[in-house]
Structure formats: C-alpha cells, structure tokens
Amino acid sequence: MKEYQTINEISGPLVYAEVDEPIGYDEIVEIETEDGRTLRGQVLESSDGLVAIQVFEGTSGIDRDASVRFLGETLKMPVTEDLLGRVMDGTGQPIDGGPEIVPESREDIIGAAINPYSREYPEEFIQTGVSAIDGMNTLVRGQKLPIFSASGLPHNDLALQIARQASVPEEEEEGDEGSEFAVIFGAMGITQEEANEFMDDFERTGALERSVVFANLADDPAVERTVTPRLALTTAEYLAFEKDYHVLVILTDMTNYCEALREIGAAREEVPGRRGYPGYMYTDLATLYERAGRIQGREGSVTQIPILTMPGDDDTHPIPDLTGYITEGQIYVDRDLNSQGVQPPVNVLPSLSRLMDDGIGEGLTREDHGDVANQMYAAYAEGENLRDLVNIVGREALSDRDNKYLDFADDFETDFIDQGFDTNRELEDTLDLGWDLLSQLPKEELNRIDEEFIETYYVDDEGEEVEATAD
C-alpha cells in the first residue's frame, strides 16, 4: 500500500491529494496526522492525478505533510449476530468497552438496490399499541414510515413507545418463534441528553439486548453522519435477510443527515438545488429509505421509522418534502395537540400510511378496520373544519348535526388519540373505542361504512331514547 504526502488543498471537510495511481470512487482512505492520529475518509471524486477525500472526523489537525493511505476497498461494515446489545459510535467503532467484534462477514455499506421483482409486498400488520397509528395509519412489516416532527415535540417518546410495544399479534398467539425482533438505532447529530433518553429506556426495558446502537452525537463530526445510517442499514439488512430477524430501524434525526450532505456539497462547490441542498438529495435519501422491505423467500424484514424535525414546522421544506415522496406515508407530530397535553400528539389528518389498505381487513386485522378508519377520518376532518366556524358564530348558531361533529372531534382527541406514552392498546380495543365514538353520530351519517358492519358494531343507545320520550 502506497503512502502519499501530497495533500495540496484542505477545505472544510474535504482534502485534495495528488496521486500517481488510479484510485476508485468511494474508496476508503486513512490519513495520519503528525501527532499520530489516524483519521478516516472516503473518496468523493477521483480524476487522473487528483482525488477529493471527505474526512469523517473533520479536517482539523491535518496539514500538507500528513500521510494519506488508500485502502483499496470501499467502506465495509463488519457484521455478526453478536452486534446485538452493542453500542457503536457513528463510524461503527464500539464505544461500550465490550469485547472486540469478530465479524462473520464484511458488507459494503453502500447497499445494492433490491430488485423490485424479488421484493415481497409488505402486508403483515404490526401492532404498535398506539391507536393513532394502529387504527388510522397502520404500520406493516417492511414499511418505511417517518415521523414528521419539529423542535420541542416529543417525537422521541413516540418512537420509543413504538419500539417498546411493537408486536405481531397473530404470531404471538400461535406461539411462532420463527423470527426474532431486533431494534437498530441510528443516531445522527442528536444531543447527549437525547441519546441518554434512548439508552436509559433501552436499558430499563431490557431492549438493549436485542438492539444495536450507532451514535453520532451533536458534537461528533458532521461528515461522519453521512455514513452512520448506512452502517445501521447494512447491519439491519444482514440481520433481516441473513439471520431472519424482524428489524425495526429508528433513524434520528434525518435533518442533521441532510445538513451534513449540504455541508459536503457546499465544500465541493456544487451547483445547489433548493435551499442550498444538493440536487441529488432525493436520490441520496432514496438509497437509505429504499433499504426497507421484505424479500421473497426470506423470513426477516427491515422496517424503518426515520425521525425528522421540520425546520420552522414547514413540511414543504426540502427535507420533509423529499422524504414524503420516498417513504410510504408519514406520521405528523403536532404542536397544538402537544400544547393541549395530548399524548402522543399525533395529528392524524395529514398523516398517512400508504401500505395500510393491504395490511388490514378481514383475516389480517378486523373486517371493519378500513371502513372505521375512513369514517373517523372524514368525521374528524368535518369537526375540525367546523371549529373555525365556531370561533366566528359560536356553537349555538350551528345545527344539531354540526354540533355532533364538533363533539366527535373533541372526544376523538381526548379519548382516542390521548392514550399516554405508557398505554399499550390492543387493536380490538382501538376499533371498539372507534365505534363508541362513531356511535355518537346518527347511523345515516356513516356513509363510508358497509351496512353490515353498522349492524354488527354500532353501539345503539335506543334504550335511553325511549326513556327520553317517555319523559
């Protein structure tokens, strides 16, 4: 292996070095500084005689005399089942003081695309125990469902609740122990406190044993963030498709990842796209999110819950916007609901799960699930709409029908959504609760529900009505 001392430019996170042999794109580089530190980096551009290197740990301390070694391979993640229970830094080095990792194989972190022909369509319902998700925006195995949040909102609590409670009821009943559940947590640029919150919860609930943690913290080098999610996903793919685990990958915070992309783009003087983010951000994000899924003939699955904080609560910002176009839906955490004390403050109206329709219904969850969800959406939207009007004309000016919808919307928030971060609700209970709420409305209003289901599930309070007329 040749060593060079030919650095001729250092700018931001980038180092340019002259070489006299061909260097491959994306190859791994080690840079040794004078004080004996070894920094790692990756080739971003390779032309005859000159390469651009992105240094993960930052370029401070590098000078013209630092020596550069090209390792002749692209970045690999050493993977093994023993990774479960381990804590790593953002570049995959263990930081928990545990034994050295003996890899079973070393996988390229730039995963190849799954052949769409080899995929299996995800339709296995995951019960998260959260009514707003199970009832209204059902998560299925192999889905990528991000949480759209913003600064100051309890998205981490929601993510933890999901990680804690997620289960597949059917398999539990059958006592099927074919596949185990694992959580991979990829942290990018979150604060030490946030990281502690996750780690404490993992330790408290014993989840750490079946977790792998990759932590790039806020004070770690920003450029490192571009590899952290890839390490996490490579590990996830290995556990899912080689070792038959059902893997839930939580990536937080995608906004920090995109900031790092922008930083590199700016350092390379690329033509920027919207708001200074690189024009290839869609493609780049897709290479992460699309690594969720199921493959025919394999037991395991990769389910992703990326978390992103929307700058200025704005979902048209490039990060949430591009994410929404790639992922299969999104869960909105809402500031107003949060300030009303609703836990979890999920606003179901803009939320969506694209894979829901195929994962629910007869034989999968319950026959009436789809209709109930649709009707509740429509009724809550109507009530929400009327609230503006109430502010102007007052409730008395509204018709009886309108008042019923307003009541529905209020009760929907307090009874259905606000369940607390520690309640694990069975799907049956979620749907029954839905029927309790819908039964406040007259039967004729339930135009999205099949008549049969109304017969079976509508909670008639005729008894009371009879009494009322008797009076």
Add this chain to the structure above:
Amino acid sequence: MSQATQQDAETGVIESVSGPVVTARDLDARMNDVVYVGDEGLMGEVIEIEGDITTIQVYEETSGVGPGEPVENTGEPLSVDLGPGMLDAIYDGTQRPLDVLEEKMNSAFLDRGVDAPGIDLEKEWEFQPEVEEGDEVSAGDVVGIVEETVTIDHKVMVPPDSEGGEVVSVESGDYTVEDTVVELDNGEEITMHQEWPVRTPRPAVEKKTPTKPLISGQRVLDGLFPIAKGGTAAIPGPFGSGKTVTQHQLAKWADADIVVYVGCGERGNEMTEVIEDFPELDDPKTGNPLMARTCLIANTSNMPVAARESCIYTGITIAEFFRDMGYDVALMADSTSRWAEAMREISSRLEEMPGEEGYPAYLSARLSQFYERAGFFENTNGTTGSVSVIGAVSPPGGDFSEPVTQNTLRIVKTFWALDADLAERRHFPSINWNESYSLYRDQLDPWFEENVTEDWSEIRQWAIDVLDEESELQEIVQLVGKDALPEDQQLTLEIARYLREAYLQQNAFHPTDTFCPPEKTHLILTTIKTYNDEAFEALDAGVPVEDLVSLDSTPRINRIGVQEDYEEFIEELKEDITEELRGMY
C-alpha cells in the same frame, strides 16, 4: 437493452469518476453512443464531447471504478429490443428484464455489469404469415402474426428503415425472434426482432385529431375531465394525494389495448404491488389476465439515476412499436418529476449553467419532445393507432408553480389537479374539480352522446354549475354559517354534497366501485338531478328546507357506487325519492 455488436469497438481510458458521471480520454465516440465502462463493463451513454474528453452517464453504481480503467464504445445509440415477448415483462430503465437479472445474479439485490437482452432470443413463437410470395411490401407493413399473449396478437412488421420489395420466401412455423421469417427479392431478411434507438420517435404518416375517449372507469375523469385516446394528461399533486393510486387505477381499467407502465424513480414496494397485483387481475375488456396486455418498467428511486433518465424513453419507444401495429396504447409515467430531477442531477454533475430551480435550461424542450410522441396516428402501414400519455408530476411542497408542473401544463391538454386538502378529508380520488380541466371535452362529446346518452354534455354542465355555486356559497358559509343562507341555497349545498360524495368520490379498493362504466356514471348524475328537480319543486310548493334535506331515501344515493346491479337500484331509488318528496305537499 439491445445487445450492441462489438466488432467496431473503440476503447478509451477513464479520466475521472464522480457519481454517475465518468469522463474518458481517447475515446472515439459520437453523442449518445452506448459505451461499456471499466473492468466490470458498466453500461453508459455518451452525453458530452469536449476536445479529447468524452463525458459518459453510467447506468449503474460506480463505486470502486477508478481512472485508468478502459471504456469500450459500441458505436450504437441506446436502443431497445422490439419483438414478441415484451408484454407480461418487467424491465429496468434500460430494458433489462428484472426476472432474468434475478436469475443471472442469483441474488435479490441488483449487482453490476450484468446485461440481458430485452426479449428472449431463444424462445420460439408460432408465426402465421399475412403475405404471400410475390406480394410487394414496404416499410411498416405487416407480414405476419404471432400470438404474443392470450389477449394480444403481435404483428410482425417490415422495419421502418427497410427499402421494401417483393416477398420471395415466407412460411409459417415456429421461429425464434432472430430467425428470418420473410425474405425479400433484394436479399433483405426480415426477422421478428427490431432494434430502435430510444431517443428517436418511430415514423408515422400523420398525427390526427383524436375523437375517442380513453374510458377509465373513474367517474370524475370520464364524467368531467375526459382524456382522448392519443391524448396527454398530467396528474400533479403533493405526496399522499393519490397520484400513484390514480395511475394504478388507469393502468388497471383504462380501455386501451396495451398499457405501458413506467415506474420512474418511485418506491420499490409500490412496484412490487403492481408486479404482484396485475397478474391476478382481469382485463375488464377481455377477461384475460391484466398482465397479458401490460409491459412494466420499474426503475425505483434507489436504482441508478441515469437509468431513471432513460426509462421514460424506453417506455415510449415500446408504446410506439405497439401503436405501429394499430393498437391503442396508454403509457403511464410515474413520476415525470423524478425524470426531470435525474436530468437536473446529471446536468449539475456536468457543471452546466442551471435554469430555473437548478433544472437544466433544456427541461422544457425535453418535456415537450416526450409528450409530442403521444397522439392518434395514421401509421405507415395504413392502420391507425394511438399512444396516450399520462404523466404524474410530484411538485415539491405541492406547489404547482414549480418548473416541472408549469412546463408540463404548457404541453398537455388534460390536467387532473390532486389536492392535499381533499386527501386529508379522505375525498378520493382527490381530484380538485375547480382547478382541473380537459381540453378534449368538446372533441369527445359527440362520442359520448352517440354511445352513452344524448344529454351527456347537458347534464354534465348542470353538475359543474352546481359545484361552482357550491364553492362560492362555501365562502359565505365559512363566515356566517349554513343556516343564515336562503332556503334555496341551503338546498343547493345539499345537492352539491351528494355530487361530491356519490359522484366525485369513488372507492378504488371496493371490488365494484373501483370501475364505473360511463352508463353508470351518467345514471348517478341523473339520480341526483331527479332529487334536485323534485326537491326544488317541493320547495316552491312551500315545504321547509329542513324536511327536504333529511329524506329517508336520499342517503341511498351514496350507496349506488357499490351496487353491482345498479340499474334496478337506481330506478327504485328515483321512484322512492320522487314519491317521498311529492308526499310532502
């Protein structure tokens, strides 16, 4: 992808690599030639030539490729293989069959440097001649027929670049696509296999004005905003507003002979849904499996960006080939924004001067070139055929003023605007009836009037007027509440509500409601009109509006969609509504 001949290969050497863009030195190549890059032979296309340096976009991941590796030129432009075997197939963006790739790579993940022809070169097809020895044939003429699938007869044509001549030898029998099936007197040998460069439109005699609608079975589309066979339409909408479901619905139910579905830079799981669902669905026209008339092109968002740029061209070239046979072809492209972004990404790697929002200055030209390949054509062989193009657009933040939406709207004649608000209220398909338009309406009305009902355009206009009035009234209602409106306007709001709920909304996931024939679309409107007419008469006769909007029979209007035997149901319902209303005064 077509396997280019290797004999006149020229080689060069890689100079630099930056993502999908590679430059090479000493390569003798023309613009748009296909080249094989590096030791692994990754496929690429020449996109810029400057002095001794040739710039190449590579259709595969370039990790590990470095300077000094060879680049080999095939001397041929990016072409597709045309011939029997394209239906029921699933391709990537450069027409490599994904099932063959899975087999060849022996992995569920897409490896690099593996090539495969677009059609099976070994399979034998039963050829039925349509010409006899001694017949004169020229370019485009049909010389024989092959049953490609149960639904579609593949017509074997004289290639467009042939000089034509007299048939000296033709015989029926089983042939592979490479075998000669017809020999001409000038020595030309015609096979079932043609190659065509994707960036060049296939020739036709004339583009004509389309007069037949592409029936989609979607009420809001057929009823209010129809598209013609040979027309163009755009579906822009923010994420979650139902673009893909609408595209899938069209691919499933549109009454085209052939459907080419291009998944351009979209989700892998969505393409899997198509791949799993379509073989199980029946073609509403023939009852055969839907895949028998479908060609799928899947280039998901994590597959290489350059192949995303080419997948649209691959799709339209295949569509044109079936058009040449005299078929009506519908091409769905989901989404053209991803295609435009691929252009932007490559343009920015080339360090070209950007136009609006970083898109290249040639964005508008490329979009128009693509949509212009749609149309209702008279083919060179005397038949007529059409290519209808329906492009989804994914505007960032749902903002329709962005360049891709705007440049698309300047070209297409049908605009189906998807609306996030409607989607939030679970009004599906969430096509905004105030913003959408179709410029084909007048052109298509005669067909509907002849084939469905005479008052087609009249009753549609009534519905549009009611919906328009509703949107004006809604503004007032937002301020003062519904009860402050005069009685007739309150009634109008109720009528409009039924138009929205029973007519405009349609449940794509309900087995019956998912496809609504034009007759049923019409009858639903007449039912609501019956209610309208009778209720206004009752109002004139002094019946209070509260009674008119709380009938026992009218909620059944919302159930028409899911009725299989709708005619009887509607007859009865109309009678009940009339009876109930007339009983009030």
